[in-house]
Amino acid sequence: MAHVAQRPPAWARRDLKARLITYARRALSVILVVAATAAGGYLALVGYHQSATLSVGEIRMSVSPGHRGALDVYVPLVDWGARFEAIRAPIRLRVDLQTVNRRVATSLAEGKPLDVEQVRKEAEDALRTYLMRLIGLTVAAASALGLLVAFAIRSRVPRLRWTAPTAILVAIGIGVAMVTLVPPRGEIADPQYYAHGPDIPRALEAVEAAQRTPGVLDQELDAQLVGLARLVVEPGRRQSLTGQPTITVASDLHNNTVALGVLERATDGGPLFFVGDLTDRGSPLETRLVSRIVHTGDPFVFVSGNHDSDYLKRELAAAGGIVLTQRGRLKQDGTYGPVINKIAGLRVAGYDDPFERRSAESFRDRFDNNPQPGMQEAFLQWLRPLIGKVDVVMVHEGALLSTALDVLKDDPPQSPLVFLIGHTHKTALDQRPGVTVINGGSIGAGGTGNLAESTELSLARFTFTTKPAFQPLAADLVSIDPGTGNSSARRAILEPETTR
Template identity: 70%
Template sequence: MAGPGLLERTPSTKRPPVRSWLKVKVRALLNLRRLLALLLVFAATLFGGYLALVSFHDEDRLSVGEIRMSIDPGHKGALDVYVPLVDWGARFEAIRAPLRVKVDLQTIDRTVAQSLAEGKSLDVQQVRREARDALANYLRKLIALVVAAALVLGLLVAFAIRSRVPRLRWTSLLAIVTSLGIGVALVVLIPPRGEISDPQYYAHGPDIPRALEAVEAARRTSGVLDQELDAQLVGLARLVVAPGRRRSLADQPVITVASDLHNNTVGLGVLERLSNGGPVFFVGDLTDRGSQLETSLVRRSAHSGKPFVFVTGNHDSDYLARALAGEGAIVLTRTGRMREDGTTDKRLVHTIEGLRVAGYDDPYERRSAESFKDRYDSVPDPVEQDKFTGWLMPLIGKVDVVMVHEPALIAPALQILKDKPPQQPLVFLVGHTHKADLQKQPGVTVINGGSVGAGGTGNLSEPTALGIARFVFTLKPSFQPLAADLVSINPGTGSSSARRERLDPTG
C-alpha cells in the first residue's frame, strides 16, 4: 500500500490564485474610470465653449446705423451681412471655420438716410474703420468668453468628479489645455482672411430676384443710388454711393434661363413664379427619357414663359420636342425652328425679344422610334465637337445668344473664340452639369443656371440645390450683356441665395 507521503506527491491541476484575477479586474476598471473621467472633462470643456459661442452676441453703433453681431455654427464658413427689414443680405466665403459670422443691420440712422436722399455723399472710409473696429472688438470678446466658459465648465466637472483616480491635477490640466486649444483654433479660423470678394446675395424665401432688383432700382434725383457690398470693408462690407457711375439695371430686359428639370414638376412652379410672365430660355433635359408619359407631365412648361424657347438635352426626345412645338414653344435645332410635324424652317437664327438666337439640339437626344433608349455618351467625341464648331463659326457676328445643352460640346469653339474674340458680344446658355456656373472671356459669356429640378426625381439621394439664372441685357444702342444672377433655392427650406455678376464693361 502506498504511504501518506506518496499520496501527497500525487500531481494535481493548479488554478490561478483568485487574488491575482481580482487585481487584473480592478486595474481594468480603474483604467476605464480614468478614461471616462478624462472624456467627461474634455466633453464638458468643449460644451462650455460651444454654449458661449452660440449664445454670445454684441451690438455696436456705427455712423450709418446699429449692427448686431453673432455666430451661427454648423455651416460652410462665411461672413453674412444681413438686413432683416428687407429680408436680404450678402454672404462672403472668407472664413475657414465651419460657422457664419453674422452681422445684422438692425437700424439705419435717419439723418444719414436723409442726407443720402438729398444727394450728399457718404464717408466710406469712416464706415470702414467703424465696421472694422466693431467686428474686431466683437471677436476679441467672443474668443475670451468662449475660452473662459470652456475653462469654467471643464474645471467644475473636474472638481465634481475629483478623486484619486484620476487625480484632480490631471483633469484640471486637461480642462486648461483644451480651453487654450479652443482659443487658438478660434483665433486662427474665425477672423476673415485674404480678400473679401464675390458676394453671394441671399434671402430666407424664394424672392431673392426681387431683392436684387430693389438694390439696382434704388434712385435719387441726381441719378442712380448704386448700393453694393464691397470687398474692402474688413469683416463686413462697405456702402458705396456712386451716382451715375454704373448703368442702372432697372427696366432693362431680362430673360430667365433654366435647364435640367428631369420631371420634377415642383420646379415648374418655381420657374413660373420667377419668370413672372417674361421670356424663358430652357436649355434641355425637361425629362428623363422624353416618353409620352413624361411629356404629358411637363407639357405645361411650354406656357411657363412668353415666349418659351427650348433646345433638347440628352434626356429629352424628338417626341417631346414635337409636342412642345405643338404647344407653341419655340423649339430650336441646328437646322432651324421645329414645327409640330418635326420639320424645320431652315432658318438658323431667329429674333426673340430683340435677341438674335440660335439653338443646337443635343446629338444624344432620345428617339421615339428607338423606344426612347439611352443614347447618352458621357463626353461628346471630337466628331460631335467639330460638327458644332463648324455649325457655329459662320454665325459669329450674326447671333447674340446660342443655346446648347452640353458644355463639353462647345469647348473647342470657346478656345477658338478665346484666341480670336468676336467683335460683338456672344452669350452661350448651357446646362447638363446641374451646377450653376458663369464663365467669361473676351467677348464671350457662358451661363449655366444649374438644375431647376434640383437634380430631378431620380436624384433624391444626392442633395442638389434648385438652380436657375436670370440674364439682364440691353439692346440700346446694340446688344450688350449687363448682368447674370445665379439663383439657388434649397428645396427643403425654401431659403434662397443669388450671386450677381456684372457683365458690362463698366460693371
C-alpha cells in the same frame, strides 16, 4: 532537465497592476479636463452675443458653431440674408439687422447718398470689438471650467499634477485657433442669398424682390437693406446692373406644369431662354399640356433636349416660339432661317439635341449617357465659324461642349462667348477666359416622375450689356425647395478683371 518558467512574484504583479491603474486614472483625468475645457469654451461661444448701434440701424452679432464657415448678414424684417464664405472655422458669424434708422431709410428713399466709409468703419469696429470680447470670454470660460474640474480631480487624487496645466494649455489653444480661424479673411465677395418660407410663392417673392430692387449691392436686397448691404459689399467698384438687360434661363421642366406659374412669375414677361427637356417624350399630349410656355417669355427661345421631339419643335415654332437648331431657326412652315439670330439684343445660336426623340419612331428613348464618338467633334466644327459672330449658344447636353471648351481654353475667343446648358438638373456656373457656361438647373424640379428625388426647382438669370459691345455682367443661380419653400440665390459677377 527542462527549464521551467517562473511566474513573477505576487508583489511584482500587484505593483504592475497599480501602475496601470495610475496611468489609466491620469489619462482619464486629462481627458475629462480637456472635455470640460472645451465645453466651457463652447458654452461661451454659443451663449455670447452683442448689439451695436450704427448710423444705419442696430445690429446684433452672434456665433453659431457646427456649420460651414461663413459670415451671415441677415435681416429678420424681410426674412432675407446674404452669406459670405469668408471664415475658415466651422462656425457662422451672424450679423442681424434688428432695426433700421428711419432717418437713413428716408434719406436713401429720396436718393441721397450714404456715407459708405463711415458705415463700413462702424461695422468693422463693432465686429472687431465683438470678436475680441468673444475670444476673451471663450478663453476665460474654457479656463474656468477646465480648472474647476482639474482641482476637483486633484482634491481626490493629489498626485495628479498635470490637470491644471492641461486646462490652461487647452484654453490657450482654443484662443489661438479662434484668433487664426474666426475673423473673416480676404475680400468679402460672391455672396449666396437665402430666404425662408413655407411655400414657393413666398420664396419666389423674396427672389423677385432681389431682382427688381434698384440701388447699391447690385439690386439684390430690398430698399430696407441698402444700408446694411453697404457694410459688406463695396459699391462703385463694379458696373451698376440698374437698367441692364436680363434674360431668364430655364430647362428641364419635364411636364411639371405646376412649375409653369413659378416660371411665369420669374420671367415677368421678359425674355425666356429654355434649354431643352420641356417634356418627357415630346408626344402630342405632352405638347398640348406645356404649349402655353410659348407665351411665358417675350420672346420665348428654345432648343431641344433628349426628352423633346421633332414634333414638339414644330408645334412650338408654329405657336410663335423661336426654335433654334444647328441648321438654323425653325420657321412655322418647316423651313430654316439663319443660324445666328438677333434676340433680346443678343446674337444667339442653338444646337438641337442629337438624342431628341422622333415622332416617326413613336417617340422612343434614344438617349445614351455619354455622347457617341464624333458628336463632340461635330459640335466643335459647327461652332468654329460662329466664334466671334455669336454671343450666346444654347445646347442642352453640356457634355457636347467638352472638345470645344478644350480648344477655347488654348485659344480664348476675342469677344465673350456664353453657353447656356441644362440636363443635369443642378445649377452651375463655369467661368474661364472669354467663356462662361451657365446651367439653370431644373425648373420642373426633375419632373413629376422624379418627386421622390427631392430635386430643387431652379433657374438662372443672366444680366449683360450690349453697349458699346456685348459683355456679360452677372449670373444669378436661384434654387427653391418645392417641399419647404426655402430658397437660395447666388450671384456671380461676370465682368472681366479689368473692370472689377
